[in-house]
Amino acid sequence: MSYHLYWMSGAPPVWRVMLALNLKKIRYTETRVTRDGGELNEPSFGTINPRRQVPVLMTPEGPVRESIAILAYLDRVKPTPALFGRSPAEAGVIWQWIMDYENHLRGAMVTMSMIAFRGEAEARAGELSQALDTGCAEMETILHRLRLMPWLGGADISAADIVFYPGVQWMRKALARLEPGPLHEMMENPALIRWEKQIEKLPKFAQTVPPHWAEGDPKNLDVLV
Ligand SMILES: N[C@@H](CCC(=O)N[C@@H](CS)C(=O)NCC(=O)O)C(=O)O
Known part of the structure; x- marks a missing residue:
């Protein structure tokens, strides 16, 4: 199974998905996008998420967007540890x-x-x-x-x-x-x-911390909309 995550540094919904992927020990590849980089406005990105937002998880069944929906998807892929309870x-x-x-x-x-x-x-x-x-x-x-x-x-x-x-x-x-x-x-x-x-x-918690926070880069702080 191969998974690929589109993400942006500092975005809380992205952070959720990274925490869940690591908790479930699901390996993934990634593409980091930036607001200024224009990647979200490319026509190809519009086909995977018409809302032009991250996170998007590319899965064997197609793209999944919305962080909580991605958590639910991952819970079905690998039910342990259970993210949404057992009862x-x-x-x-x-x-x-x-x-x-x-x-x-x-x-x-x-x-x-x-x-x-x-x-x-x-x-x-x-x-x-x-x-x-x-x-x-x-x-x-x-x-x-x-x-x-x-x-x-x-x-x-x-x-x-x-x-x-x-x-x-x-x-x-x-x-x-x-x-x-x-x-x-x-x-x-x-x-x-x-x-x-x-x-x-x-x-792998440290890998989920927004890199620009660690880098002390004050830019991009307002990715949350
Ligand atoms: N409800 C969505 C929110 C996704 C969202 O707002 N993503 C923001 C980053 S926090 C984004 O991609 N913004 C792109 C932009 O504003 O250009 C989720 O939970 O996944």
Whole structure:
């Protein structure tokens, strides 16, 4: 079986897919694209993803786009470790945490990141304050869960952790550029830090970290749209 990933440095949805591929020990080849490079606008890319976004995983059955759809695909390719649980109850809990993040925290995370990375904290103070409040309310629930359980889904790592982790790293990057406040304090919670460390011990984790973060290149920070 051969798999090929189209990816962009710093994009949280891409990071999810890389974490899942490595967790499942599925080998893949890759093409790194950049926003400025124009690869996404090439006619050939439009045929594999009409939305002209990454990640796209090329599979023997054709291209699969949308990070969570790719996680579901990979779970069928290699069911162990299970990303979406083994029982109806586990699947329900895992999906609940995924949808909580997607529907509630992700938008606030994107808003605070864009404002922070573009240095617009003063000009968009009202919007920022609302995003930070939502961030605090959502993180409260997540922190409560992580104080009780090793992973968001329960006893084992799941798609919920993989979906959430890149968002946490974006939030950390954003908060480092903003005035300290309650969300900064919440992000220092030991349960969250313990959970992050568990993820960072996953196979080949270092290879999934956006290379331009390690290179200290400030460009391309706003790939998240
Ligand atoms: N819902 C999609 C989002 C994909 C997405 O937004 N990708 C962005 C990077 S974060 C992208 O490819 N943007 C290309 C561009 O804006 O030119 C997923 O989860 O895969």
